[in-house]
Amino acid sequence: MTTASQTRDEPKIDVIRRLQQAIAAKDKAGFLAFFAPDVEYHYHVGTRPLMGRDWVEKFITKYWADNTGSTWVIVRHAEADGCLFTEGREQYTNADGKLVSHPYMGIIEFKDGLITGWRDYFQMADPNATK
């Protein structure tokens, strides 16, 4: 397992590529190891954030149980001041069997090699969905 000290100097996009591998493998312990204990995770800005790694664990447990076929594609990225900015698309099939797909942007903050902040911006409900 890669340690926090190893990730400290690594390009942030490489850290997130490895986190994506943990997600693809549904490696919960590996996934949670990327987060600081006091992480503030806004999986959707506009919704109450997840405060702390324990809450992230509850969230990802439910997310993996409810959703299938999850795809997270990063199309563009840039880094500055210990933050990774991403633009991409997330897609999955939810518990009702409905395909959910949204373009998004996100910012991920790091400190001492661990994720301390994460904010994803997107429109939760596709305004065209009912048209």
Place this chain on the structure above:
Amino acid sequence: MSENMKVLEAMMAASKAKDHDAFVETTTDDVEYFWSMHARPIVGKPSLRKFLRNYDSSFEQREWSVRNWAEKEQMIMVEGMERLYDRARDVVIDNPFMQVVEFRDGKICSVRDYYDGSKMPPAPKPATQESAA
């Protein structure tokens, strides 16, 4: 500060001054503006100018601030906040957002805005005869 960041700041200043000419001048002729990622983009200066006129008739942008940003090649990624006054609803809206701004030859050629428009507050209920009295 990079030359591209100066151009973005010029666009923000033009927006604050409600100077549509200066705003449009920061863009390429074929600028593409995705004001929502779920709607068709605004393409070209004439359409952008029309969009700005329509926008100003509905909203007054009171703040457009950049909180965090990163630059890579001909692209700037921004996290920010805008404060809008919704004229029809008579409410002030804080709209946190991220955006990608792309540049070509010193002008802005593409903007994509990401936010949750559904989080805008609902329109106030119409006044009843009793409450309006």
